[in-house]
Amino acid sequence: MEFQSLGWREVIGRFDGGRITSDGGGLLLREVDQRIGLLDRLAACFTDHRNPESIEHSVRDLVAQRDLTGERRVREQDRGNPLAASSTLNRLELGIPKSAISDRYKRIAADNEAMDRLLVDLFLESYRKPPRKIWLDLDATDDPLHGQQEGRFFHGYYRCYCYLPLYIFSGEHLLCARLRTADKDASSGSVDELQRIVGQIRARWPKTRIIIRADVGFCRDAIMAWCETNDVGYVLGLARNKRLQRALGKEMEAARLACERTGEAARCFRDFRYRTR
Template sequence: MTECSQETFAFTAHFLRRVEAGFTAGRISSDGGAILLREADRKIGLLRRLEGCFVDRRHPKRIVHRVREMLAQRIFGIAMGYEDLDDHEQLRTDPLVALLSGKSDLEEDLAGKSTLNRLELVGRSERYHKIDYSAEAIDRLLVDLYLQSHPQPPEEVVLDLDATDIPLYGHQPERFFHGYYDSYCYLPLYIFAGDQLLGVRLRPSNQDASAGSLTEVSRIVEQLRTRWPGVRIVLRADSGFCREEIMAWCEANQVDYLFGLARNERLCRTIQGSMEQARRLHESSGKPARFFTEFAYRTLSSWSRERRVVAKAEYLERGENPRFVVTSLSTEEWPAQNLYEKLYCARGDMENRIKEQLHLFADRLSTAQMASNQLRLYFSALAYTLVEALRRLGLRGTDWAEAQVDTLRIKLFKIGTLVRVSVRRVFLSMSSAYPWKSLFTHVFRVLRC
């Protein structure tokens, strides 16, 4: 790009006044509100503990950028909306980012894209690669952060499982075409408990949607029960996870489940009477009509036993719309309609949580190693965990308690801020025209208490 040395810019006049601009205001950052993320991190200890998940084999006397600083750069950067390493080439002189990253001298440059690239390209044997991470340690950290967020053990934990597609446009490893998504993609698995993320695993797309999920669920359940031995755990997922292996494991380990069940001719015949009732009600009222029923069901060969199936016999303007779920939960505790409408349908909110992962650039998986792409997926997950902590701790009870990350980024983090550094203090002089000062003040007070 051609370097421009122009210092003053003359724009169209405003009535009788000239309109001029210049980059002369000093060390101003556009992300002053992200200082609240630093306070959220102080509350939950994410970055301090994440540093322990990495092994740094660099010579101590030659280290300019500590691992914790680089991790903070990436995770805070993702939360603020900076999606890749090229952005950090421009951000390395931003004093606010230096403050967030824990740099002792805010006048020093931060790590650039080449240094951060060496952090991310793990699993290589070349002599310049000196930093590695433990996936097992990061997996444990995500669950530990969930556990510590509860002062008292809950009576019940509902684990939501889902897979999503990450389209691929290059020649990444384990690249396969997926017929359902009609693209080359990865198929990562996400596990949430409410809004909190407990696990994420990168997977190729040439396998079943449930592949590997039992491994992830079993380690999470073990970690939860080690801390909360009496907690009840329920798995909830769509029909892609309705597999004999998973249901049998749940039954053997006192874990309840609620899974969607793909329709077939036998199931549809079983609810034929209820569907006929729904059709007649629809024709007489002109409105959608539904009836709920339940029955014991076993597949012809794949299931080892009969299980409780709840059916929704629904008739819409376009015709029949049958839906089925299979569960270990009892009729006494969860009658058919409540089970479907209140418990199963609540899993739909998980789609919003996965959408937030994409707002945090979980689809930027363009490296040539699966381990490196898994690390990038972790970075997005950890940035989400940080934003979720800010939302849960600082915004609870406000109109923004359920605001998604892209909204928080624009309205809470993007504050023009002049950074003044002296011997005794760092002062962030924020825009006096910022329209949500009262909300910022509220979040600050909650996080600092």
């Protein structure tokens, strides 16, 4: 079964492999980890208040088991040691920084700010030299709920009970993942996240042009005002508005004519106009 090629590589699906395992992907994740030191850097974002003499699974081991399960299973099988129980993983996931040092059971505290910085650092390190321009894509999507979870709200647009997390990407790189309840506006918290991310990027790449891109849910005065104040470009969707279309009719036509004179830009403008109808 042939699929679309990937660059010069042919992609072909075959089903005569005999007995195979799906755990092999964990080995690839291990190679990625060894190149960028992801697990060590992520584990460094936690403070472990447990008694060192009583620890069987280090924070790094718990992070590996939680996030890279396949790779962790291979390592544990080789060592003959059991995986950490769910109660041990809870010490990693549910610890509260302010009380972890005195908590009897949840004595591992996460530094959320450090993890936020790590996502952006990994993005910056993926470039050999600063790019001339980058796009930051903002998006809010539904995370459906199927029980009586805390912060459970019904969202009219998605027609379900859900959370409404905020994501910020640059290409394939995740720069922000913020869990939110569904009773908030799609753009809630965006300015704070942009201020943090843009500040970290500009500290390393002061000359790189930054442009944000998002749908109509992020077309808010607060975001546009922040972008204009901080020299950040923006391309935001606008809700259909006949009065606004009439008011901007001449400007839109002038823009179309200007794009036609630039050749390839005309196609981009037509695509943009089609998406806004």
